[in-house]
Amino acid sequence: MSFTVAIVGRPNVGKSTLFNRLVGKKLALVDDTPGVTRDRREGDAHLGDLSFKVVDTAGLEEATGDSLEARMRRQTDQAIAEADVCLLLIDARAGVTPLDKRFAQILRKSPTPVILAANKCEGGAGQAGRMEAYELGLGAPLPLSAEHGEGLSDLYDALAAFADGFAENDEEQALEDALADDEAEGFDPDAPYEPDLEAPLRIAMVGRPNVGKSTLVNQLLGEDRMLTGPEAGITRDSIGIEWLWRGRRVKLWDTAGMRRRARVVAKLEKLSVADTLRAIRFAEVVVVVLDASQPFERQDLHIADLVEQEGRGLLIAVNKWDTVTDTQTTLRMLKEELERLLPQIRGVPIVTLSALTGRGTDKLMPAIERVHTFWNARVSTAKLNRWLEETVSRHQPPAAKGRPVNLKYMSQVKSRPPTFAVFSSRADEVPTSYRRYLVNGLRETFDLPGIPIRLFMRKGRNPYAKKK
Template identity: 60%
Template sequence: MTFRIAIIGRPNVGKSTLFNRLVGKKLALVDDRPGVTRDRREGEAKLGDLVFSIIDTAGLEEGPEASLPGRMRAQTERAIEEADAIFFLFDARQGLTPDDRMFANLVRRADKPLILVANKAEGRAGEAGAFEGYDLGLGDPVPLSAEHGDGFAELYAALLEALPEQTAAPAEDEDSVPPLALGDDEDGSELDPTKPLRVAVVGRPNAGKSTLLNAILGQERLLTGPEPGLTRDTIGVEFDWNGRQVKMFDTAGLRRRAKVEDKLEKLAGQDALRAIKFAEVVVLLLDATIPFEKQDLTLADLVEREGRALVIGLNKWDLIEHRGAKLSELKEEAARLLPQVKGAPVVPLSGATREGLDKLMRAVFAAHEVWNRRISTARLNRWLAGALEASPPPAVSGRRIKIRYITQLRARPPYFLLFGNQLDALPASYERYLVNGLRQAFDLPGAPIRISKRMGDNPYADSKPRRK
């Protein structure tokens, strides 16, 4: 039986380090300064033979509800509500603080199974501080070191005691047939498991990415506010949209590299760039009131170079007057400024008013279909014959470039291979002609199109010239 654990504690007690240790990856950003984590992040954890969901949360801080600490605390309280049990962390090297005692009352009121974890318990100072945990009245503290991997056997035992039903081994039925492993069928060949569509939402700071995801989910899942740069970790959330499974990633706002000096912002930016590399579709979210800034164009170019499907979202559309004329203007501007992704869908929307969400998701699914499209070799070569007849390749040094054949090597993104002679001399302008022709003939709007060239061997290349 699966279950959920929320990691709770004040800032800088090692919650994200424990989260990363349990999921086996460096998913959450970690730094020595307090308050790095702001949103709650969920991952699949393993502890011994137990597999469960683990939620990393922001450090608990006091503050008014409308303030940033207050909004962060509200996210943590939602994580507590969703969890089956709680890991309450304190810093054993520092010992108990007044904040630890105050927030202990918060988790005590939750009335859920709780494991008190004395993190950073390595060394004599840590050992002494761990014993202070008894003063909280939350049970025996479990001393461990998330950074060094010590004490996890004791944490495993405490988890078995806290959740006896959820952690009990399933009863074996001798008459039952063991289920097939995911990815295998009866003859051992691989199956294609159904996976959610991976979508990354990227853009400049304060473009409204977290607000958009909250609107799509219909809940305040992600931290939002007027402060730019709120999001640091890349947070993935799964949901069902009209029968389609989607995993959408909220990312940190990306500024020009020259302007980024803070280490945390650099780490958050690298996390966002990784999200682009592993996504299938990228939604580039623009502020419709100041669209197509230089950074927007840089991000669109990056998405194209990474070979991802692109959808351009014009957020804050509720603030735009004369919308029809403005949309036509911005579509023309997109075609002019981003010829490498010609035809990429441009969708007006508003995360604040939930306007245009259906159009956005339809554009995402359509872009994914184009990105996956395969075209038969016969159709490609019929098209090629017409394209060559309409505009033959130019001659080079008195010899005409010959393109004999085209085929599609793969999709995701569409990748084509040309066969012929002297293709290494094919001008970039003619290659663009072929790319635009492929887009138009086979309905490939916005998809990054890749073309490789293969030439036949010249049998006379290594022969010696004949003497007269």
């Protein structure tokens, strides 16, 4: 199991710069303006042979009530509570400020272990500020330069001390964790799926700018909840709305339009796109809204592929259908294009509608419920192994180095999305093409259209491996 490191500190001390350095990508926006980061952002970090999850947080500020700063502060407090290690960052060039002292006092009372680091120490410019940091009572401050990558070896040593007992989060370990979680939560693949009516059904509306996402949300709600208009890009933030549909709670996100990455230049639009991606991760079913006059542009396919990578249920809503003349021919062409362009998630349902007039919008929520049911699908182990035996008898896996590859058995590890594990003593030698063959067979046999399917090849343990 991996461990989690939360980077905290007052605004503009370099938390996002260090976050980007650890994950090896420019995921978090960095600017000289304080307060650019508002929400928690998570990433997979690597430092030497250490692999862990790192969380970038908003700058710690003294704020109460329901102000924006207070909400940001609560997000940071939650990140600290959920982390295994907290990395408190100060600006060594600015020295220790009263705000640094205040939050060091808070962190000393927290049960989460704390590592103190003095950033911006390149060239010895922050040496005096680093010496001041001893008064915070959190041990010796590590000298760092997040921008230039200096001092990471010291950070490695500090994190390695906390990493004892945590195994590397590889694929096999992730499967074992999932099996343990499912057993603890009472996951039973033989039990029929029953929706939890107490938990809200989480839906995200995504798509290119000006395809009618906000208008569609207003039509579903029956009120002008979202600001709409002919201009593209009116919606900037991902707005979450709770409502009831046929007695069932629904959490619906209206998101900002996502343009091609090359066209996203303004900082505010970058933040909006990041917010949309977070909405996709929080959703259970994602509705990709298309414009009937310009369906399946490259950006639409990119968005759909993002949804599949995140493992969410997918549904295509073709808006402005009232402008289409030959509806039957157009619908047939859309389905053919969808099968050709998105072969990894075959059978994605298409709903045609007009958000402006309301025509066809009554079909959307029932279709979303069906996708949600497929996304929660469970298949009994007995059925899976009968299917595996028949499937392998029709098409054996290719031999590797002249030796046959035997697939012993399989089981469903989890749902949401359906995840399966196939056990074999030579699991590493099963080619990707054969895995796709198994996934397509699962989708067709057990009626799982339009949702991602995860299939892991797991190597069985040899009980005599440790015996001489």
